[in-house]
Amino acid sequence: MNLFLSHIARRAWIAIPLLTGSCTMIPELGALTDRGDTRHRRIVVSLREQKAYLYHERELVAESAISSGREGKNTPTGHFSVVEKDSDHRSSLYGNYVQNGRVVKQNVDVRKGGRPSGTKFEGVPMPYFLRFSGACGLHAGKIPGYPASSGCIRLPKRQAKRFYDAVRVGTPVIVE
Template identity: 75%
Template sequence: MNRRTLVLFLAPLLLANCTTIPELGAMADKGGTRQRRIVVKLAEQKAYLYHRDKMVAVSPISSGREGKHTPVGRFSVIEKDIDHRSSLYGNYVRSGKVVKENIDVRKGGRPPGCKFEGVPMPYFLRFTGAYGLHAGNLPGYPASSGCVRLPKRQAKRFYDAVRLGTPVTVQR
């Protein structure tokens, strides 16, 4: 089997496992951000971006794990923060070195001389309370503390495509 035949044979198999992410292209630059909405489908572990009722992007997600569920309902983007950091989850750091990692500031004490450093949540789109969409780790199942994590590239895409007030619907 020559190389070209091999590529033609393997390409559909490899692409079948990838999530198709249509490029927003010029749409992000023309027409503003009106008539856009985000739909998160927890059962599918996917987020969808719509423009004028046409799906323009889809992304895998990791939503809230057992006991830390992502809220379901109709919301809107109430904050955009490109360099957001968690105020609840992170590490205690002293002189630039992590002393205690993966902590919840509401549980346990801070070691002497340490400061809290929140987990980075780039391209944060807050939609209610402490919950939002942002770039983060996607292990392939619900694993967050309630936020909706997206791959960094898609998180930036969603962030750039919406504005404050954009509708966000989270479905089971």
């Protein structure tokens, strides 16, 4: 019986914050329960910490692990703003050459080498893309625990969607 009560107590500890308040951060989930106005929000990315933070006014409302640009493909630093939102974005630079639905050449950079005859380019999916500088943006992708991207900032899919839903074009993005 003690094990059952302990299980119930743990569930209540998680549920109580969900039931209270309309603008609450639930740290263990990084959940933003405020579904209101997106003004006064900003994204701050720490390349050193490999973390992204979402603020509403001065309050931290969500955070996420990231994977930024690897050596030689560094993520730009500075003050930017979201210039494009695309929930179903695909890379225009990196992907595969395909023919009749079959990958002919994979992991290509369209700027290097030629396209095999009869193929078309299919860009890598970058769900919940928030463009902030040139070709760089925040989007869903693999998070290996270190900088590994070609310059973009990858977040776990669930967090990428949270950040995407919480901001609008014009939202400040600070990368440091």
